Amino acid sequence: MTPAGGPIIRPVSSTDVARLAGVSQSAVSRTFSPDGSVSARTREKVLAAAATLGYRPNRIPAIMLSGRSHMVGVIVGGLDNPFYATVLDRFAVALRGIGLHVLLVQVADSLALDAALDQLAGYRVDAAVTALAVGTRRAADALSALRIPIVCFNSRLTSSWISTVRSDNRAAGRDAADLLADRGVRRPAWMAGPRANAASQERGRGFVERLATHGLAPAATMQGADTYQGGYDAIRRLLSVSPPPDGLFCGNDLMACGAIDALRQAGGLSVPGDVLVMGYDDIPQAAWHSYDLTSFDQQVDRMVAAALDLLATALAGPPGPAGGRTLNVPARLVERGSTRHGG
Structure with a gap:
């Protein structure tokens, strides 16, 4: 803030740097431009003057020129x-x-990207990436209207501007059914996330399909929030009206952790002695001794690398639609004690 009655303090400009360095203002601009060409001597003088004055280049003119x-x-x-x-x-x-700056946009609902629209539209971002899925066609259309490349995770919806990197959710669901059937489970249960969670729905679809090939059907199908409390509450409700399952596949690890605690605390049951439990995501808590949870690793590093490849392709050419692509990354089964009898 400027002291009352004192001189107006303005930001250091490129003209100030040019004057101190004894060069032209355009030389200063070229020094701080990624594509600018200046001699080594000029660059050295400009950077020394900028450091002395505490100069930081204004990126807005370059953004306006280049788009x-x-x-x-x-x-x-x-x-x-x-x-x-x-x-x-x-x-x-x-x-x-890779030299890109991050603008963090937070939305309250992990299943809806609508809340991000105003923030993305208010800044001139070149692209957007998100671990969240596009849940509705309305959201897909609104995001596409921004006319920037968008890459998301586990979305069933794409468009000419939206691409997605997906965990192979249905295949993982089939693997979960195989594992529980091989362990002798006869009363399997499926715990789904919200209906808007397309990835969870795919996991459940693969699970039920493969159970049928083993001559099995879900003894119970539950639905709840994708949270620890959602899993805990779903089991409490189930135990109040039905015998417990002997095997349980949950839409994510947080739900599975809540389910394990409810089975033990509300049902007096042992995991894995009475009920085998599986989750999805392989979060750090899955390896905690109290859960020792069998899970599926989505291989985040591979998914991020695939997302960046899609992004790089979209940004390499002139601005325009470069979406509509879907890349699948297999989920890796990580078996722990929650599916080993006596484990």
Whole structure:
């Protein structure tokens, strides 16, 4: 703030740097432009003057001229789930590594990207990436209207501007059914996330399909929030009206952890002695001794790398539609004690 009655303090300009360095203002601009060409001697003088004055270049003129900000909007939500926090960290590190700046856009509902629209439209970002799925055609159309490349995770909806990298959710569901059947489960149950969660629905579809090939059908199908409490409450409700299952596949690890605690505390049951339990995401808590949870690793590093490849392809050419692509990454089964009798 400027002291009352004192001189107006203005930001240091490129003209100030040019005057101190004894060069032209255009030489200063070229020094701080990624494509600018100046001699080594001129660059040295400009950088020394900028350091002395504390100068930071204004990126707005370059953005206006080129139409590119080198900023990528990273949309996040549901950060209470460690899976999303992990993806955010990987995205941020990878984007900085290829010279892009991150604009963090947080939405309250991890299943809806609508809330991000105003923030993305208000800044001139070159693209957007997100670990969240596009849940509705209305949201897909609204995001496409921004006319920037968008890459998301586990979305069943794409468009000419939207591409997706998906965990092979249905295949993992089939693998979960095979494992439980091989362990002798006769009363399997499926715990789904919200209906808008397309990835969860795919996992459940693969699970039920493969159970049928083993001559099995779900003894119970539950639905709840993609949270620890959602899993806990779903089991409490089930136990109040039905005998417990002997095997349970959950839409994510947080639900599975809640389910395990409810089975033990509300049902007086042993995991894995009475009920085998599986989750999805392989979050850090899955390896905790109290859960020792069998899960599926979505291989986040591979998914982020695939997302960046899609992004690089979209940004390599002139601005325009470059979406509509879907890349699948297999989920890796990580078996722990929750599916081993006596484990």
